[in-house]
Amino acid sequence: MRTLTGVAASSGASVAPAWLYAAADFEMPQGEVDDRGAEVEKLREAVEAVGRALEEKAALASGELAEVLDAQAMMARDPELADSAERAIQDQGTPAAKAISDAGESYAEILAASESQYMAARAEDIRDVCKRIARRAVGAPETSVADLSKPSIIVATELPPADVASLDPELVQGIATQEGSRTSHTAIVARALRIPAVVAVKGLKAAASKNVPIAVDGDEGQIHIEPDDDTKKRLEGKAAAKAARREELKARVPEGLAATKDGHRVEVGANIGAVAELEAALEEGAEGVGLLRTELLYIGHAKAPDEDEQRDVYGTMTELLGDRRLVVRTFDFGADKPVPFLDIDAEENPALGVRGIRLARLHPDLITTQLRAIVRTAVGGRRVGVMAPMVATAEEADWFVEQVEAAGGREAGVEVGAMVEVPAAVLVAGDLAERLDFLSIGTNDLTQYLHAADRQQGALSYLQDPFSPALLRAVQRICFEAHDQAWVGVCGEAAGDPAWALIAVGLGVTELSVGSDSLLEVRVALAEATLDDCRTAAEEAVGAPDPAAARRVAAGLLA
Structure with missing residues (x-):
């Protein structure tokens, strides 16, 4: 048996023979074409054919895969991309195939340079x-x-993804790729279809052979070539245990809205980035959306989506949600998450640079278009909230409220909030709460900023613990300052930990937004603890000297 390590991309385990996928190769034409007009027409025909083929595949697919294919069809028909290729044909006589490849590579390089894995992964979609x-x-x-x-x-x-659509999902027991990331579309589709997957496995293609047995461990990020009997039994047992745990949780979740054992209401929503993720979350019992990341609407496009395009996406989501709330986070990109249609200067420290609301203030046309689309979604009584990322001052909150009101948000009943993810926002939480309807704590960024520790640095991972005294005390302060003024939610990854979620409720949080795979665990934990239990444990955890001590206190709630 040989074991290779990669990145865990989709949870689960499976053992089956290897099936080797190889993309069809072709020779890229070089030189200068004789008939430039005919070459432009050839390009247009190819663009239309590929766009149509992707749309047909999307129509036959469902969920996340269908959405990804629709997005790729839009990429294929992107007018800016086609114009760039056509100029190369007309001006330089570049063959159509090379012109479109070069144009795509220019956009892909911009995305690949991003420090955001999600943004960088879109480069491969364009290619x-x-x-x-x-x-x-x-x-x-x-x-x-x-x-x-x-x-x-x-x-x-x-x-x-387009080739995933041609595969019989009943036959795909697992996916292993040598390249890619957890945010690649292959990984996203695998999670939506609940197919175990491991990506970025170095040496995979050289080690694997056709029909040789392979074991995929999507939890540990490991691939076992010709696994021994003990490994097979272990992974098969893990898969069975996971399925049994899910059925157990489904049986333990009480009917009705999420609440503590003694009836204290806590809304449990989902963090999503696409319609298919919402569909998966609703299947798991999500009571709304506490964080809609809107970057997917902008990534990989040569121009920003217009108001109607955005309204269609938000409208589809509110239709699925019915009377449940949709909280939209306005775009959060910058030098660390570049988009092709904005000329953003490189920054030495983009995490502390022009991003989120800071970028919105420099490009009011972009934020106005997005807010108008969101407001249109709320017309008719839909429950919609909108929040700005990276808010640090009361003045920024005032500016954001003004933009929402100018777009008609107050008349449409849109709730206005802010992400609390920088220490300054914690310290002025009371001022923010006076101006806003809600505050949503982004624990991922807040943790790294509180500790001045880059969360991408493995050597500093010990400073990213959500049970750190600094983070727990920050949550306590936010809830205290916002009390009776604005409701407080958490949309960071910490909310998906059932023990942490109970501590947060004890501190005063009334809304938790988590990944769909955590919904059942969190709802069950809430239903089996009283509010007094949560408050008592929270008081002790906040006073703990270190994360380990706080974690032990929280674990006692689940015992």
Whole structure:
């Protein structure tokens, strides 16, 4: 048995023969074309054909996969991308296939340079779409995946979503790729379909052979080539235990709205970035959306989405939610998350730079368009909230409220809030609460800023513990300052830890927004503890000298 380590991308475990995926290759044309007009027409035909093919695949797919394919179809038809390629043909005589590849690479390089893994992962989406257009332009055949005929583990350098759509999901037991990241679309689709997946596995293609047994451990991020009997039994047992745990939680979740054992109401919503993620969250019992990340609407596009495009997405979500609340976070990109349509200067420390509300104030046209789309979504009585990221001062909160009101938000009943993710916002939480309807604590960024410790630095991971005294005391202060003025929620990853969630409720948090895979755990934990239990434990945890001591206190609530 040989074990390779990568990045855990989708939870679960499976054992099956390897099925090797290889993208069809083709020769990229060089030189200068004779008939530039004909070459432009060839490009346009290829763009239309690929866009149509992706839309057809999307129509046959469902959930996250359908949404990803729709997004790729939009990329294929992006007018700015096509214009860039056409100029290269007209001005330089560049062959259509090379022109579209070069144009796509220019946009991909911008995204790949991002410090955000999610943004960087979109670079491969653009490259894949442009490669499909280029292949079509030269008449090269598409990659064939028709010979997958038995349950298998898909092994690939990278697996484009469009090719995932051609696979029989009943036969895909797991996915292992040599490239990619946890935020690649392959990983996102795998999680939505509950297929175990490990990505960024160095040496995978050289180690794997066709039909050789492979074990995928999507929790530990490991691939076992020709696993021994003990490994097979262990992973099969893990998969069975996970399925049994889910059924147990479903049986323990009380009917009705989430609340503590003694009836104290706590709303439990979901963190999402797309419609398919909302669908998955609703299946798990989400009572709303506490954080809609809107960056997906902007990533990979040569121009910003217009008001109607955004309204369509938000409207689809409110239709699914019915009378449940949708909280939208306005765009949060900057030098660390660049987008092709903004010329953002590089920064030495982008995490502390022009991003979130700071960028919005420099580009009022972008925030106005987004807010108008959000307000239109609320018309008709839908429950909608909007919050700004990276708010640090009361003056910024005032400015944001003014923008929402100018877009018609107050008349439409839109709640206005702010992310609390920088220490300054903690210290002026009372001032913010006077001006806003709610505060949502982003524990991921707040933890790193409180400790001046980059969360991407593995050596500093001990300073990222959500049970740290500094973070717990910050949450306590925010709840105290906002009491009777604004409701307080948590949308960071910490809220998905059932023990931490109970401490937060004891400190005064009334809304928790978590990933869909944590919804059942959190709802069950709430239902089996009283508010007094939570308050008593919270008081002790806040006074703990270190994270380990606070964690022990919290664990007692789950005993």
